[in-house]
Amino acid sequence: MHELSLARDLMGAIERKLDRGKVRVVRVSVSVGSAAGIVPESLRFAFRVVCEGTRADGAELSVTTIAARSRCADCGIIFEFDALIGRCPGCGRLGGELLSGDEMILRTIAVADV
Amino acid sequence: MCDTCGCGISSVRTIDVNERLLASNAAQAEQNRAHFAEREILAINLMGTPGAGKTALLEAIIAKWRESRRILVIEGDQATDRDSARIRAAGAIACQVETGLGCHLAAHQIHDALHHLDLRDGDLLFIENVGNLVCPALFDLGERLRVVVTSPAEGADKPLKYPPMFRAAHLVVLNKCDLIPHVPFKLDEWTDYVRAITPHARILKTSALGGEGLGELLAEIDNVRQAFSANIFA
Ligand SMILES: Nc1nc2c(ncn2[C@@H]2O[C@H](COP(=O)(O)OP(=O)(O)O)[C@@H](O)[C@H]2O)c(=O)[nH]1
Ligand SMILES: [Mg+2]
Ligand SMILES: [Zn+2]
Numbered sequence A: 001m002h003e004l005s006l007a008r009d010l011m012g013a014i015e016r017k018l019d020r021g022k023v024r025v026v027r028v029s030v031s032v033g034s035a036a037g038i039v040p041e042s043l044r045f046a047f048r049v050v051c052e053g054t055r056a057d058g059a060e061l062s063v064t065t066i067a068a069r070s071r072c073a074d075c076g077i078i079f080e081f082d083a084l085i086g087r088c089p090g091c092g093r094l095g096g097e098l099l100s101g102d103e104m105i106l107r108t109i110a111v112a113d114v
Numbered sequence B: 001m002c003d004t005c006g007c008g009i010s011s012v013r014t015i016d017v018n019e020r021l022l023a024s025n026a027a028q029a030e031q032n033r034a035h036f037a038e039r040e041i042l043a044i045n046l047m048g049t050p051g052a053g054k055t056a057l058l059e060a061i062i063a064k065w066r067e068s069r070r071i072l073v074i075e076g077d078q079a080t081d082r083d084s085a086r087i088r089a090a091g092a093i094a095c096q097v098e099t100g101l102g103c104h105l106a107a108h109q110i111h112d113a114l115h116h117l118d119l120r121d122g123d124l125l126f127i128e129n130v131g132n133l134v135c136p137a138l139f140d141l142g143e144r145l146r147v148v149v150t151s152p153a154e155g156a157d158k159p160l161k162y163p164p165m166f167r168a169a170h171l172v173v174l175n176k177c178d179l180i181p182h183v184p185f186k187l188d189e190w191t192d193y194v195r196a197i198t199p200h201a202r203i204l205k206t207s208a209l210g211g212e213g214l215g216e217l218l219a220e221i222d223n224v225r226q227a228f229s230a231n232i233f234a
Helices: A002-018 A040-051 B023-038 B054-065 B082-090 B107-114 B163-168 B177-182 B187-197 B214-233
Strands: A023-033 A060-066 A068-071 A078-081 A097-100 A104-113 B012-020 B042-048 B071-077 B093-098 B124-128 B145-150 B171-174 B202-205
Touching: A002 A023, A002 A040, A002 A104, A002 B012, A002 B023, A023 A040, A040 A060, B012 B023, B023 B042, B023 B107, B042 B054, B042 B214, B054 B071, B054 B082, B054 B124, B054 B214, B071 B082, B071 B107, B082 B093, B093 B107, B145 B163, B163 B187, B171 B187, B187 B202, B202 B214
Parallel strands: A023 A060, B042 B124, B042 B145, B071 B093, B071 B124, B145 B171, B171 B202
Antiparallel strands: A023 A104, A068 A078, A068 A097, A104 B012
16 A cells, blocks of 8 residues: 555645645646556545545545556567556567656645635 | 635635655655765665565575675564564664554655664665565665565566566566475566566576575675775766
């Protein structure tokens, strides 16, 4: 359950960003690469728990998954995939060198005045 | 309250952030890394399944190097200090971090542990992470070398099932290779899967009990240590 650590980290980033502003967090959006190993449902669950009793209590967490990219180790083709690991569309070889897709980014925080 | 019609629903505004998650762990890890580099301390993050033989490998390494170099070990486990006791019995300095609910070590725990260790310039520092093929992959500790340890009885397909962990590794160790003849495990298949996930990582077979491959493992650590020192003084 590294999603719990991630949710705590997310909460910390939100608190730093909002500082002492008198606001309530309505929605938070993050994007994660498909190869990062983050389960969106687990992250949403952990976030709900971490937010309890804070100004983000009840906030909605939207998780957008971004396709990952690998370079095939055999034929060199660069291809996209939507999973932890992909298969080269050229030669069928599994995996390859991951070029992108392990990112985890806090995109936006939607707030309302209290 | 809404400015437009006074309906009582306050207006929502969106703040753009675009920051990486785990940025504070990354910052602490960089601080640890800089501290290690300054003092020429080679830090090695040992990850892998529970029971793959991480502690047994450390015991074997300590037995070989106890006389010639200072070895310190930070032991991460959910509970107990059993592994620290094993490390001390083997002849090295150990510090236990009990992670409790945490399923991995984080960079700040390494920083805190350093305060309890008599670290000296040129030391070799091993960090035995919590046994787990998922969570530790995400948390940089400031190490120079990341090692993933697995063993044959876990099955050949583990690299495919836990790609982020194997992708994070500089060195993948198949320990308990003495068990290969006794379990349905195809070494070629396993090697192909590791290669699929991480084309460049080094792969070694060891037996912490029988001693096979230990020489290669020590040589590999020495290579990294030399490259590390050369880098610092470059
Ligand atoms: N057959 C065999 N058993 C081993 C080997 N290395 C460790 N073990 C055994 O595997 C069990 C788990 O080892 P341990 O070092 O505690 O694993 P850790 O959880 O990864 O630290 C112990 O009973 C060890 O004696 C090995 O190379 N071969
Ligand atoms: Mg252990
Ligand atoms: Zn290909």
